[in-house]
Structures are given as structure tokens and as C-alpha cells.
Amino acid sequence: MGRLDGKVAIVTGAARGMGEAIVRLFAAEGAAVVIADVLDDEADAVAESIRTRVVSVHLDVADEASWRAVLAETVDTFGTPDVLVNNAGILEMSPIVDTSLDAFHRVIEVDLVGPFLGIKVVGGAMAEAGRGSIVNTSSAAGIIGFSQVGA
Numbered sequence: 001m002g003r004l005d006g007k008v009a010i011v012t013g014a015a016r017g018m019g020e021a022i023v024r025l026f027a028a029e030g031a032a033v034v035i036a037d038v039l040d041d042e043a044d045a046v047a048e049s050i051r052t053r054v055v056s057v058h059l060d061v062a063d064e065a066s067w068r069a070v071l072a073e074t075v076d077t078f079g080t081p082d083v084l085v086n087n088a089g090i091l092e093m094s095p096i097v098d099t100s101l102d103a104f105h106r107v108i109e110v111d112l113v114g115p116f117l118g119i120k121v122v123g124g125a126m127a128e129a130g131r132g133s134i135v136n137t138s139s140a141a142g143i144i145g146f147s148q149v150g151a
Contacts, residue, residue, distance in 0.1 A: 002030025008078040010034040010070065010122060012061055012114065013088030015042035018137065022085055027054055032078040036061075036070050037088070053078070061088045061114030067121040080129045084122045086115035086136045 009026050013019040015037035026033050027050050036059035037043040043056035057073050060066040074081050090110045092103045115136050126132025 002028065004083075005030035007031045007082040008034075008074065008080065009083035009085065010036055010074055010081050010118075011085040011087055012036045012059060012118065014085075015039035015046060015056075019085075019087040020046050022087060023054065024050065026083070027052060031083070034070065034074045034078070034081075059088075061086075061117065062109035064117050064121065067117045071121055071125055075125070080125055081122055082126070082132055084118055084126070084132070084134045086118045086134065088114055089137070089139060091139070 004026055007026075007030070009031045011019055011022050011026065011033060014023045014033075014035040016039065019035075019037070023033050023035050023046060032053040033050075033055075035043045035047055035054060035056040037056070038058065038060055040056070040058055043058075047054045047056040055073070055077055057070050058066070059070045071081070088110060090107055092099055092107050094103070119134055119136075123132070123134060126134075
């Protein structure tokens with residue numbers, strides 16, 4: 001028996017890196033997992049390699065309608081989510097004096113607005129169900145200044 005048997009999880013930024021590792025661990029522990037990412041082909045490949053109770057869905061974390069669509073697909077496929085892992089994040093590598101306002105806005109949209117919307121949309125469904133856990137991952141860049149990552 002796995003530690004997550006019978007649980008349903010949504011993991012953002014799950015097509016590669018840490019998100020992919022989380023998906024693989026959750027699936028190995030018995031969870032049904034939604035691989036949510038903008039990298040559709042890579043997310044599909046992860047799902048195909050696991051093959052058991054996983055599905056990949058397109059998610060733009062900065063778009064509330066996209067979150068609502070992922071929640072609906074999750075509920076239709078596996079049921080109400082028990083776990084949300086807000087893992088999606090981007091990094092703009094440039095000196096702040098060379099960083100465009102558009103690039104700065106995109107970092108804010110993905111790294112801050114994304115988790116906010118996930119908590120709002122998925123957290124609402126969890127609250128209605130009376131259960132759920134939300135994990136927000138972050139980078140050390142959020143608490144320590146680094147050269148070339150002013151955004």
C-alpha cells in the first residue's frame with residue numbers, strides 16, 4: 001500500500017525537473033496524478049512513461065479559466081483533488097536594468113499569480129469537500145538576492 005492510495009493530486013510545472021519527480025513519487029505512492037503544464041509534449045511523455053492513473057493537461061497557471069478547466073478535468077477523470085502542488089515557476093536571467101517590463105510581468109504572473117489562482121480555484125473545491133493539502137514550492141531566489149535575477 002502506498003502513502004497516497006486513493007488520493008488525487010494536481011502538480012503544476014510537472015513536465016520536467018522537480019515537478020516530474022513529484023509526479024513520479026506520487027504515482028508510485030498510489031495517487032492519481034494530473035500533470036499540469038504548458039509543455040504539452042513533455043507532459044504527455046511523462047504520462048505515457050508512468051501509464052498508471054496519470055493524465056497530462058494543459059495549464060497556463062496565470063489564467064483563471066485554464067485553472068477552472070484543469071479542475072473540471074481532474075474531477076471528471078479522478079474526482080475532487082486532495083493535493084495541489086504549486087510547482088510551476090520561471091526565471092528571467094538578466095540584469096534588472098536590461099529586464100523588460102513584459103518579462104518582469106511574466107515572472108510575476110507565473111510565480112505569484114499562478115499559485116494564487118491555484119489556491120483560489122482548487123482550494124475552493126478542497127474546502128467544499130472538507131479536505132485537502134496545498135504545497136507551494138519556491139526558489140531560494142525568493143528570499144536571497146542573486147545576480148542576474150532581478151525579476
